[in-house]
Amino acid sequence: GAGVSQSPSNKVTEKGKDVELRCDPISGHTALYWYRQRLGQGLEFLIYFQGNSAPDKSGLPSDRFSAERTGESVSTLTIQRTQQEDSAVYLCASSLLGQGVQPQHFGDGTRLSIL
């Protein structure tokens, strides 16, 4: 079946512009995660959705970052006024439930480059 789909796969934009990243999770997966992976570093947790609500937004690096999820399906991560330090691969993952027991299914990521 279809896996987690992310778009765009690559995004190059100028500093100061806003970007929107999209994630289509596996159908039926109630838990959805966003991670950031900077070059040479591990996965940095950004935000978690249980259904359409985000009980923990503490991982978002700044108020320039926001995310939403609708219909217990698609999620968008928005970065406003991008900075060069936002350059990274942004990964989305989904799982059946977010209880620390379910393996996560990852998308291919969006590689964001800020010029």
Place this chain on the structure above:
Amino acid sequence: AQSVSQHNHHVILSEAASLELGCNYSYGGTVNLFWYVQYPGQHLQLLLKYFSGDPLVKGIKGFEAEFIKSKFSFNLRKPSVQWSDTAEYFCAVGVSGTYKYIFGTGTRLKVLA
């Protein structure tokens, strides 16, 4: 703070060599343990997982990992690596009863043919 440490950032082996990648975590409660693999040009995928029971778990492609609770470790092993095992390997901890997953920084394995 909860964390996951992977001691080796880069490993280079010849085919048929044995592999052991270290993973240690810091959390005193109940955890579930995972190894994920990312082959070149592909997305992260699950290699194996431990929830309970036999601390030696077997995964795909001949990989296994052993959970040693007293050492807070979950090392990944393979007796004989192949060129196709070239990939990046991530250890992760899922904190039971929460949504939290904590990932290590990854180990890049290169297997020479």
